[in-house]
Amino acid sequence: MGVLHVIRRSPTEGKAWDRCLERMAAGDALLLVADAVYAVGEKLVNGRVGIGEIQIYALLPDMLARGVGQGELGPWVRPIGFDGFVDLTLVYERVLTW
Amino acid sequence: MNKLKTNTPPDGFLKYTLQVNASPYQGESADLAFGFANAVVAKGHVLHRVFFYRDGVYHALGELLPSEEEVAKISRWSKLAETSGVDLGICSAAAQRRGVWAPGGESRLAQGFRVAGLALLAESIIETDRLLVFG
Numbered sequence: 001m002g003v004l005h006v007i008r009r010s011p012t013e014g015k016a017w018d019r020c021l022e023r024m025a026a027g028d029a030l031l032l033v034a035d036a037v038y039a040v041g042e043k044l045v046n047g048r049v050g051i052g053e054i055q056i057y058a059l060l061p062d063m064l065a066r067g068v069g070q071g072e073l074g075p076w077v078r079p080i081g082f083d084g085f086v087d088l089t090l091v092y093e094r095v096l097t098w
Numbered sequence: 099m100n101k102l103k104t105n106t107p108p109d110g111f112l113k114y115t116l117q118v119n120a121s122p123y124q125g126e127s128a129d130l131a132f133g134f135a136n137a138v139v140a141k142g143h144v145l146h147r148v149f150f151y152r153d154g155v156y157h158a159l160g161e162l163l164p165s166e167e168e169v170a171k172i173s174r175w176s177k178l179a180e181t182s183g184v185d186l187g188i189c190s191a192a193a194q195r196r197g198v199w200a201p202g203g204e205s206r207l208a209q210g211f212r213v214a215g216l217a218l219l220a221e222s223i224i225e226t227d228r229l230l231v232f233g
Contacts, residue, residue: 006230008127034126061133062126082137090112095230 002027002054004092008034011042020098026053029092031085032077033059041072051076059085105183107144112227114138114145117219118154120233122171127233128157132174134230139182147185147222148175149214154233155193158186158211172208179210187214 005028009016013035024030032039040058043051060079063070070079080088089095107113116135120127131148138145150157162172179186190213193199199206199213207213223229 033130082133083141085134086137086141086143089228095228097231
């Protein structure tokens, strides 16, 4: 299975997003945590991989901590808790933190 | 808690190593690591070792005294070690560099933490199914 990319920075902070998206391949998954959840409503992936080719998740406790409501989620983003985070690591053998 | 028994996961369950590079009060990486660690244990997987590296070694400072109404960012790990049997290792070189530990200074470490080296991290990565790096 592919790689689970865990990204914790907001898209406007540094180069983490660029580097992460460069590394992503079809079949990978993206999990937004910490300040990255500010991007839940944006069209996150473009260029190299299409939005239908990867699974995108956001950590719900980190959304709630920032006042980012579930109504702000783009249709391609699924909210999960820490339980769901653990479940993702069963599916994806490698986890990269950005 | 039977540590030997908990160290081999049943079928369908995995064994985890976590690496924490961030200090308890630097950003949210430590909170994320703890939330994940807790969920690993709660779901019945084996949390084999948490390796505290770089500024993560500040987690082992037994003399940190956060006020009581704050999140217990140190003792929550000690408690998790007690209940789950997870091994909490700190990098000896990183700890010496930051004055967290010096040879003979084990008594200063918070409960449940021990001094280790990168060799133990490497061994842990080989022995477990998953490695997650926080910070």
